[in-house]
Amino acid sequence: MEWNIAAECISLVMLGIIWVYARKGSRLPSLKNRIFQWCVMVTFSAIFTNILSTVMIYNYVRIPMWSTLVVTMIYFVLTPLMGLAYFLYTLSVIYTDSSQIRRIVSVGIIPGAVYTLVILSNPFTNWIFDLNMNDGYIRGPFISVTYLVFYAYCIASIVFTFANRRQIDREIYRILAAFPVLAVAVIIVQQVYPSVILSGSAATCALLIIYLHLQNRQISIDYLTNVPNRQELLDMLGLVLKKTPKKTFVLAVVSLRDFRQINNACGQQKGDEFLKAMCQFLQKTHGGSNVYRFSGDEFALLFTQEDETQIKKCVETIQERMEQPWQIDEFHFKLNVVIGVVQYSGEGESLEKLINSIEYAVSQAKSGKCGQICYCNKEMLESLERRRKVIRILKEKLEDESFQMYYQPIYSVRSGQFYYAESLMRIPDSPIGPIYPSEFIPIAEETGLIINITYVILNKVCKFINCLMSKGIYIGSIHVNFSAMQFSQPNLAERVLAIIEANGTPPSAIKIEFTESTLAENPQLVTDFALKMKAHGIKMGLDDFGTGYSNIATVINIPFGTVKLDKSLVWVSMKNENSALAVRNLTRTFKELGMKVVAEGVETEEQRKLVVDFGVDQIQGFYYAKPMPEVEMETFMLAQSKKEQRC
Ligand code: C2E
Ligand code: CA
Ligand code: CA
Numbered sequence: 001m002e003w004n005i006a007a008e009c010i011s012l013v014m015l016g017i018i019w020v021y022a023r024k025g026s027r028l029p030s031l032k033n034r035i036f037q038w039c040v041m042v043t044f045s046a047i048f049t050n051i052l053s054t055v056m057i058y059n060y061v062r063i064p065m066w067s068t069l070v071v072t073m074i075y076f077v078l079t080p081l082m083g084l085a086y087f088l089y090t091l092s093v094i095y096t097d098s099s100q101i102r103r104i105v106s107v108g109i110i111p112g113a114v115y116t117l118v119i120l121s122n123p124f125t126n127w128i129f130d131l132n133m134n135d136g137y138i139r140g141p142f143i144s145v146t147y148l149v150f151y152a153y154c155i156a157s158i159v160f161t162f163a164n165r166r167q168i169d170r171e172i173y174r175i176l177a178a179f180p181v182l183a184v185a186v187i188i189v190q191q192v193y194p195s196v197i198l199s200g201s202a203a204t205c206a207l208l209i210i211y212l213h214l215q216n217r218q219i220s221i222d223y224l225t226n227v228p229n230r231q232e233l234l235d236m237l238g239l240v241l242k243k244t245p246k247k248t249f250v251l252a253v254v255s256l257r258d259f260r261q262i263n264n265a266c267g268q269q270k271g272d273e274f275l276k277a278m279c280q281f282l283q284k285t286h287g288g289s290n291v292y293r294f295s296g297d298e299f300a301l302l303f304t305q306e307d308e309t310q311i312k313k314c315v316e317t318i319q320e321r322m323e324q325p326w327q328i329d330e331f332h333f334k335l336n337v338v339i340g341v342v343q344y345s346g347e348g349e350s351l352e353k354l355i356n357s358i359e360y361a362v363s364q365a366k367s368g369k370c371g372q373i374c375y376c377n378k379e380m381l382e383s384l385e386r387r388r389k390v391i392r393i394l395k396e397k398l399e400d401e402s403f404q405m406y407y408q409p410i411y412s413v414r415s416g417q418f419y420y421a422e423s424l425m426r427i428p429d430s431p432i433g434p435i436y437p438s439e440f441i442p443i444a445e446e447t448g449l450i451i452n453i454t455y456v457i458l459n460k461v462c463k464f465i466n467c468l469m470s471k472g473i474y475i476g477s478i479h480v481n482f483s484a485m486q487f488s489q490p491n492l493a494e495r496v497l498a499i500i501e502a503n504g505t506p507p508s509a510i511k512i513e514f515t516e517s518t519l520a521e522n523p524q525l526v527t528d529f530a531l532k533m534k535a536h537g538i539k540m541g542l543d544d545f546g547t548g549y550s551n552i553a554t555v556i557n558i559p560f561g562t563v564k565l566d567k568s569l570v571w572v573s574m575k576n577e578n579s580a581l582a583v584r585n586l587t588r589t590f591k592e593l594g595m596k597v598v599a600e601g602v603e604t605e606e607q608r609k610l611v612v613d614f615g616v617d618q619i620q621g622f623y624y625a626k627p628m629p630e631v632e633m634e635t636f637m638l639a640q641s642k643k644e645q646r647c
Helices: 006-024 031-058 065-094 099-120 144-163 168-192 199-215 230-243 259-266 267-284 308-323 351-365 377-398 437-447 449-471 482-486 492-503 516-519 523-535 552-557 567-575 577-592 604-613 631-647
Strands: 129-134 135-138 249-256 291-295 298-303 326-328 329-334 337-345 373-376 404-412 418-427 477-482 510-515 539-545 562-565 595-600 618-620
Touching: 031 065, 031 199, 065 129, 065 144, 065 199, 099 492, 099 516, 135 482, 144 168, 168 308, 168 539, 199 418, 230 291, 230 298, 230 351, 230 482, 249 308, 249 351, 259 267, 259 329, 259 404, 267 308, 267 326, 291 562, 298 604, 308 404, 326 523, 337 437, 351 373, 351 377, 351 492, 351 552, 373 377, 377 437, 377 449, 404 449, 404 631, 418 437, 418 631, 437 449, 437 562, 437 604, 449 477, 449 631, 477 539, 482 510, 482 523, 492 510, 492 523, 510 516, 510 618, 516 523, 516 539, 516 552, 523 539, 562 577, 567 595, 567 604, 577 595, 577 604, 604 618
Parallel strands: 337 373, 418 477, 477 510, 510 539, 539 562, 562 595, 595 618
Antiparallel strands: 129 135, 249 298, 249 337, 291 298, 326 329, 404 418, 404 618
């Protein structure tokens, strides 16, 4: 019989290419990846022995018969084993629990094992094939068993895929369902035309589909830097935590500061080249592997051996390198990095906790609270835990709108009355005790919760104003604090107007306070918003003036009614004459520009005298009143209304 092995030879080359690329791809030693490697190996060996056996059978007269027999037997064992390998691969994709796979495999392996025994006994039975010096190779009466076993595994793959279709991602489902069908189709062609050997091509096609869609580097490798991506790191850590939960390791994240500047100054392409160069440097420093692209401008280094000197040396090398300039073509630049380091203690922390810890360490390093490198120690983990609790409390309080509002009256110098007040959010009781604004406001801002919190506060303030008005208590306006984040909301003006309108509160009774740093960050957004608010009669006030490095030209052009001098300006003016002179002149300038000036943080009689002397219009401070809950504020305002009436 004549055989055509051209397709097999091409398949062998293709398979070789897949093998090389698959090895370069995901390094994750997961069951799925290991079985994929096994599939490639078995298929490669099956095709190789098939080609070899065909050549040997052609030349059986010149080659010792026993060697042809051995190679042919290996080929016959491996061919249906390819089916078994794909079946196992299918199981590894469907089931994440290896004990489930083990149970199915213990049954599923039986046909393969029986078939292998049949092949091993073939020299005595000649059931599958016969090889002799007179006729060469002769097909045995049960040669179809080889194909049947292969079909059986392909069908089993289809059945398991179909049965678990709801658990599997649609894309993966389609691929898992397609590749055994394809393999079966090719083998049917092979049976119809036995002279064209196609079994290897069928297997190679199946592997190619799997490789391109499931095992592809895209999933695990970052295209730009050619190192594994964040998902691969998460998978790797997940695997390490699951398999060796007691093993300690160290994870470091190197975060580039102001990387955006390179893109802005030199263009995106140069930025990309810098990232590649940086990544190569990290790979060299960290000994090649275990460098991951953690995010756009962050790289993770995984130290699987917890060797303190190695880690220290690596960190020092990075720091030293970052002190030197980088050269990308004609551009030279220097960039700073911060490094967050987390040690996994082998105490069974979850992957989520580990990632939160490293992100926290990086954010702490970025904030400069612990220098350029931040080791996430026990203390920090505790504060991270507290932060998590605060977030939970904020979410709960936001959900049922149960945080409390305090109000601090603001004294008007000319009238000697309290017509205004600032609303201040408070959490006086919670499962972790009282939480102060200095703690929860930054957290609410970082998590974006402040956006909805502010809408709830505005609603509460409107209701409070309505309540005072219904009791005949006069209030000029209540100030509501708006964080910088609020201005990122595209429909901010509409939401604010809708809340005020829904409550039927006079718009002039609301004053929106935003800080100087908010203005410095988003001058255009704030200006546009202020104009809209002014058009509807809502007031705007600049808070914390003197702390935010805003452009004075922007400040004087925004239509807001008041400028609140930050407490620090008041306090420093007490000690320093030059500061006092500057604040006095600033106050005059703002007043000449038609704004009212508020002094904040006035605690003593001396401070009061000083700010009155500066010419401020209003005073807010503990000297007059501390922030107080709604009921007390109502009593305070009522008392003052009565006093006013008596006057
Ligand atoms: P802020 O907007 O500058 O609010 C004024 C802060 O100064 C308040 O602190 C107030 O209690 C405090 N204060 C007033 N008079 C004096 C004084 O004479 N001496 C001293 N030492 N402090 C005085 P509080 O309530 O702790 O709030 C701190 C910051 O938290 C606020 O600064 C504001 O930035 C933020 N915050 C508070 N409540 C809210 C809110 O409802 N929304 C937003 N977005 N931020 C808020
Ligand atoms: Ca304020
Ligand atoms: Ca302030």
